[in-house]
Ligand SMILES: O=C(O)CCC(=O)C(=O)O
């Protein structure tokens with residue numbers, strides 16, 4: 244059986260697509276990081292259109308989550324089970340990691356055919372310009388060896404926090420996916436089979452992101468527009484702005500404010516496929532700031548890599564072909580944003 248990390252070994256990247264810029268002491272944005280302006284670059288509204296907030300203790304939680312998934316594909320959750328002290332701990336460790344001198348971070352650089360470690364976003368090779376971003380990807384126990392390299396005498400605090408975060412995020416992902424399954428009107432047997440599969444899945448990754456203060460934020464981009472590939476993403480972005488979603492209906496790029504203490508959840512491609520397009524996979528990007536260095540932490544949850552994904556409805560005509568998770572990630576790694584249209588029926 245293939246593990247999630249192994250899925251990435253077939254598409255080795257070139258080092259210049261993995262090594263982030265040394266953002267320290269830059270007075271101007273280098274040409275490599277200047278993005279051309281496009282028509283939809285400017286948010287059409289300065290107002291923060293508020294995305295739905297769902298209390299997981301709400302007795303109507305299934306309806307609320309279902310409505311949020313259908314109308315926005317993104318929502319914020321409260322009463323999510325991750326304590327404020329855990330989230331503060333993760334944030335603190337994220338700052339500790341990205342504040343290290345570049346030569347230290349380079350010791351844990353992601354390998355060209357690897358999935359974990361320090362480096363750029365995986366979508367880097369699809370663009371001629373580079374991002375104002377550095378990341379650290381954690382899959383399974385990969386972080387322990389990396390932490391030992393970074394802090395030989397003081398790695399335990401990073402490991403303890405990350406370990407606890409992975410466990411709590413997994414529990415939350417299971418809870419959310421069980422709620423979402425209920426909203427897809429499946430037969431009892433189908434629901435129970437999918438619940439078991441979700442429970443057994445080891446397809447998950449924790450991504451720490453850093454978007455340093457930028458000398459000219461209008462020229463650079465933190466992360467260009469993309470959708471997330473797996474079932475869902477749970478994001479902790481404290482109270483800093485930067486995340487934007489593209490909203491049809493004349494709204495354009497809408498900033499996502501973060502409700503204090505809440506986590507942001509968004510639908511990914513696999514859930515979009517399972518729901519037969521009922522839940523939109525969210526097109527989002529990250530803009531950078533001239534005054535604020537932002538960090539965020541995303542948890543991505545998927546299905547086992549050898550499992551088959553296809554629209555679950557037995558009554559609707561399927562919009563997408565059936566394929567394995569591994570095949571889908573392979574297509575996404577090769578074709579990026581065209582992946583969904585390539586599997587359209
Ligand atoms: O940093 C953020 O707000 C979003 C990060 C993101 O979109 C990603 O890691 O896929």
Ligand SMILES: [Fe+2]
Nearest residue numbers: 469470471527
């Ligand atoms: Fe994303």
